[in-house]
Amino acid sequence: MSTPPLRKDAAQNRNRIVEVARRYVDDGKPLQLNDVARTASIGVATVYRHFPTPEALLETVALPAVEKLVQRAEQALTEPDPWTALRDFLAAAIEAMLTDPAVPPVFAAATNSLEHTGDLKRGLVTAFAELLARAHAAGVIDPSVTEADMTPLMCGIAYAANVHNTHGPSERAANGLRYLTLLLTGLRRS
Template sequence: MSTPPLRKDAAQNRQRIIEVARRYVDEGRLLQLNDVARTASIGVATVYRHFPTPEALLETVALPAVEALVRRAEHALAGDDAWTALRDFLAAAIEVLLTDPALPPVFAAATDALEHTGDLKRGLASAFAELLARAHTAGVIDPGVTEADMIPLLCGIAYAANIQSALAPAERAALGLRYLDLLLTGLHRT
């Protein structure tokens, strides 16, 4: 069942709410719906009508980056070289985790506020599992390395790059990619 399109004014209000929330997230501010309403000059009830929880708003803010990462995973899956596909997907994941502050809390959440977010996250997990399995089958990665190993390692890379808070997001992403390269060099089998 699809939802009917929003009236023009409702669509504009929704977009304004998302823009303000995006700014809050980028500035590292706490995403409180009442504060977003005030900053957006929109009634609190209107904000709650569009986004019943801060988590739903955060997931909406993160949605373009999550969808872009899904597209990167699909592109990687279409590639013939198992090592390149895995490496490129992991690099895209690290880069987006380090440049979009909306993503880490969305990926770390135990539950999803929006069904679509859960669908996307499950799709990413499935793509990652397939990429890792292909790398194992091709013999290009240590066969003992599992998904359960890789997730904390990737989180560790993101953490290590993020503690360099004086760096701009793009610089932290470059550092994260360097750390990822070091990790993958250790896991790669030729």
């Protein structure tokens, strides 16, 4: 069942809410719907009509980055070299986590407010499992490395890049990619 398109004014309000929320997230401010409404100069009821919870708004803010990561996963699945495919997908994941502050809390959430978010996250898990299985089958990664191992390792890379860097997102991402390269060098089997 598809949702009917929003009226022009409703679409403008929704876009304004998302723009303000994007600024809040980028500035490290908590997403309180009443505060977003006040900053957007939109009624609180309008904000709640579009986004019933702060989590739903956060997922909406993160959506472009998550969708881009899904595209990168799909590209990786077409890469014939299993090592390159795995490496490129993990690099895209690190980049997403370190350049968009909306992404880590959405990935870390145990539940999703929006069905689409859950679908995207499940798709990423499935793609990663396939990429890792291909790398195992090709013998290019330590066979003892599991999907469950990679999640905390990726979180560790993101944490290290954030903690040891006072610069902007692009430098954090560059450091995260450097740490990922070091990790993957240790896991690679030639």
